[in-house]
Amino acid sequence: MIRSFAWIDVLFLVSALRWTLALTAAACVGGGLIGAIVALLRFSRLAPLALLGAMYTQLVQGTPLLVWIFGLYFGLAIFGFPVDAWTAAVAALSVYAGAFLGEIWRGALAAIPKTQWEAGASLGLGFGHQLRYVIAPQALRIATPPTVGFLVQLIKDTSLASTIGFVELTREGQTTTAATFQPFAVYLTVAALYFVLCFPLTEWSRRLERRLHGAR
Amino acid sequence: MTYHFQFRDVLAYWPSLLDGIAITLMLAVSGMAGGLLVGIVGAAARLYGPRPLRLLAVAYVEAIRNTPLLVQLFLVFFGLPQVGVRLDAPVAAIATLIVNVGAYATEIVRAGLQAIPRTQLEAGHALGLSGIQVFRHIVLVPALRMMFPALASQFTLLLLATSVVSFISVEDLFHTASIIESRTFRDFEVYTVIGVVYLAMALACRGGFALLYRLAFGRR
Amino acid sequence: MALVEIADVTKRFGPLTVLDGISLEVERGEIIAIIGRSGSGKSTLLRCINGLEPIQSGRIVVDGVTVNDPKTDLRRLRQRVGIVFQSYNLFPHLSVARNITLAPTVAKGMPEREALELARDVLRRVGLEDKLSAYPDQLSGGQQQRVAIARSLAMQPTLMLFDEITSALDPELTGEVIKVLEDMARSGMTMLLVTHEMGFARRFGSRVVFMHAGRIHEQGPAADTLARPRTAELEAFLGAVLH
Numbered sequence: 001m002i003r004s005f006a007w008i009d010v011l012f013l014v015s016a017l018r019w020t021l022a023l024t025a026a027a028c029v030g031g032g033l034i035g036a037i038v039a040l041l042r043f044s045r046l047a048p049l050a051l052l053g054a055m056y057t058q059l060v061q062g063t064p065l066l067v068w069i070f071g072l073y074f075g076l077a078i079f080g081f082p083v084d085a086w087t088a089a090v091a092a093l094s095v096y097a098g099a100f101l102g103e104i105w106r107g108a109l110a111a112i113p114k115t116q117w118e119a120g121a122s123l124g125l126g127f128g129h130q131l132r133y134v135i136a137p138q139a140l141r142i143a144t145p146p147t148v149g150f151l152v153q154l155i156k157d158t159s160l161a162s163t164i165g166f167v168e169l170t171r172e173g174q175t176t177t178a179a180t181f182q183p184f185a186v187y188l189t190v191a192a193l194y195f196v197l198c199f200p201l202t203e204w205s206r207r208l209e210r211r212l213h214g215a216r
Numbered sequence: 217m218t219y220h221f222q223f224r225d226v227l228a229y230w231p232s233l234l235d236g237i238a239i240t241l242m243l244a245v246s247g248m249a250g251g252l253l254v255g256i257v258g259a260a261a262r263l264y265g266p267r268p269l270r271l272l273a274v275a276y277v278e279a280i281r282n283t284p285l286l287v288q289l290f291l292v293f294f295g296l297p298q299v300g301v302r303l304d305a306p307v308a309a310i311a312t313l314i315v316n317v318g319a320y321a322t323e324i325v326r327a328g329l330q331a332i333p334r335t336q337l338e339a340g341h342a343l344g345l346s347g348i349q350v351f352r353h354i355v356l357v358p359a360l361r362m363m364f365p366a367l368a369s370q371f372t373l374l375l376l377a378t379s380v381v382s383f384i385s386v387e388d389l390f391h392t393a394s395i396i397e398s399r400t401f402r403d404f405e406v407y408t409v410i411g412v413v414y415l416a417m418a419l420a421c422r423g424g425f426a427l428l429y430r431l432a433f434g435r436r
Numbered sequence: 437m438a439l440v441e442i443a444d445v446t447k448r449f450g451p452l453t454v455l456d457g458i459s460l461e462v463e464r465g466e467i468i469a470i471i472g473r474s475g476s477g478k479s480t481l482l483r484c485i486n487g488l489e490p491i492q493s494g495r496i497v498v499d500g501v502t503v504n505d506p507k508t509d510l511r512r513l514r515q516r517v518g519i520v521f522q523s524y525n526l527f528p529h530l531s532v533a534r535n536i537t538l539a540p541t542v543a544k545g546m547p548e549r550e551a552l553e554l555a556r557d558v559l560r561r562v563g564l565e566d567k568l569s570a571y572p573d574q575l576s577g578g579q580q581q582r583v584a585i586a587r588s589l590a591m592q593p594t595l596m597l598f599d600e601i602t603s604a605l606d607p608e609l610t611g612e613v614i615k616v617l618e619d620m621a622r623s624g625m626t627m628l629l630v631t632h633e634m635g636f637a638r639r640f641g642s643r644v645v646f647m648h649a650g651r652i653h654e655q656g657p658a659a660d661t662l663a664r665p666r667t668a669e670l671e672a673f674l675g676a677v678l679h
Binding site: 058059061062063064065066067068070071074075076077078079152156157159160162163170173174177182183184186187188190191194195198199202 | 278279281282283284285286287288290291294295296297298299372376377379380382383390393397401402403404407408410411414415418419
């Protein structure tokens with residue numbers, strides 16, 4: 001029974017947005033945690049730790065997100081650890097986000113001039129205190145625009161969760177297309193919804209960037 | 217119940233893997249080449265065009281950059297036939313990739329051109345060089361040098377992103393993975409092998425581009 | 437025992453020898469002006485004294501602590517040696533008050549209230565007690581440098597190092613910083629200054645140390661040495677600087 005693409009379908013699509021946002025939020029938490037660890041590892045003065053961080057980043061940035069999603073969803077099941085689509089998607093997105101956020105945050109830490117480290121050291125502050133009171137607060141300001149920019153990427157990447165059957169916006173779009181046979185209207189609406197979500201963030205990131213570099 | 221790794225089953229399919237690699241590379245290269253052309257046109261429109269053209273370029277860039285590639289792909293492959301444009305899967309894939317890369321390339325090219333300080337152009341004009349000469353001798357090489365790293369990393373991202381075309385049944389490397397998986401049921405091994413192959417390609421790209429950069433733009 | 441003992445110190449940056457067998461002793465209460473051309477090793481010597489730069493051979497002992505010993509806790513040493521840099525290096529995201537109270541509260545465990553009183557005190561000494569809640573980017577260069585001095589003073593050091601602290605300032609702003617140095621000198625602080633301020637050196641310095649090509653070329657009582665240089669290099673240097 002084919003039905004026409006009506007407002008009810010648009011509402012279904014909008015409600016599926018919830019899951020897109022949920023995936024993004026969960027990946028932020030997971031990815032944020034991993035990213036912080038990776039950034040600190042790569043900044044460490046112990047060579048093996050720094051190497052570990054670098055290898056993780058290279059590995060994750062050099063493989064498609066789909067491989068992680070499928071690998072964790074199907075691969076772990078074979079091992080005897082069945083995971084549901086939500087867990088696999090969140091895990092894959094977290095691993096992925098962790099590498100990119102780690103890179104952004106490491107860059108921000110590295111951007112703080114050596115003289116700030118020296119000033120802190122000369123006052124008798126240890127490495128931990130220097131990082132916590134002097135370096136990290138300044139790095140936070142620098143890191144914010146690219147972090148917000150990456151958030152946009154993350155929202156778009158949640159669309160890949162549809163490929164393992166998780167019902168977020170894109171998956172809902174596929175279902176609606178099957179029911180209404182109106183792929184053009186449906187996918188245009190889906191794209192528009194992503195746009196509404198992403199564009200404000202993109203603009204905000206740009207504004208933050210301008211304020212950061214225009215302020216001086 | 218213990219699990220025994222059987223990579224051999226997967227690796228036995230190496231001819232299919234090679235085919236998949238070839239398709240993936242072809243997609244990435246054509247996507248990049250086409251996308252770069254679009255990017256140059258887009259940047260020119262954005263910087264030098266009349267107001268309506270500039271707005272169009274901005275709208276294009278923002279529309280692409282704020283929507284997922286997968287959705288763009290579905291729109292082109294499933295949606296366009298509804299309005300009369302019917303494309304084969306490979307053609308739809310390449311077209312989508314070109315349009316997608318084009319938006320990012322527009323921004324990269326624009327940034328590269330804008331990075332040349334006005335004072336450089338003024339110096340060129342003051343020395344009596346014509347517009348074209350200024351562009352060729354003063355703008356082009358520094359702009360290319362500026363753009364190169366961003367374009368190189370865009371290529372690597374593209375190479376990995378081509379994996380989505382498998383969902384409109386284009387037989388790229390990721391699609392090959394599904395085929396092998398359905399035949400051998402060795403999920404873990406399949407995706408590990410595919411991951412390693414992609415990683416190898418990505419690292420090769422990074423290394424290759426770094427070398428190219430040094431050869432083309434290195435210090436004398 | 438001298439407050440600072442530098443014995444036969446050599447420092448290299450790769451193939452370049454920056455300090456070539458430097459020996460120097462500084463008694464408590466002395467004010468040493470270290471002068472010389474750029475590249476003579478003056479700043480490097482200062483940075484070696486509080487361990488910011490490692491040395492390849494020789495020995496540096498500050499207040500009984502051997503700086504170049506790998507077992508030395510540099511952090512604790514640095515709480516007793518204050519250093520003020522040419523580019524002030526204030527923490528831009530913190531207020532003046534917090535810049536000053538950070539190290540005493542975090543590194544020494546001083547209670548907040550006591551630290552704030554201390555901050556008011558040192559700011560009064562440098563003439564900036566009304567800038568307690570200001571931020572570095574609201575201050576002039578001279579004011580920022582004075583805050584930097586106050587920040588080091590708050591740790592109550594036994595020795596103060598100054599690395600060309602007026603070189604980055606506009607001429608009309610150096611006066612206020614020199615005044616702070618003079619007050620400090622009168623109060624008996626042991627000071628080592630890498631400086632071009634010959635006026636201050638002549639009036640307040642106990643000794644002048646002239647460095648040339650990584651070595652101490654000439655040293656002696658301040659006023660004397662500046663008025664009657666014994667070596668040709670010092671004479672040439674003074675001629676160039678004081679023209």
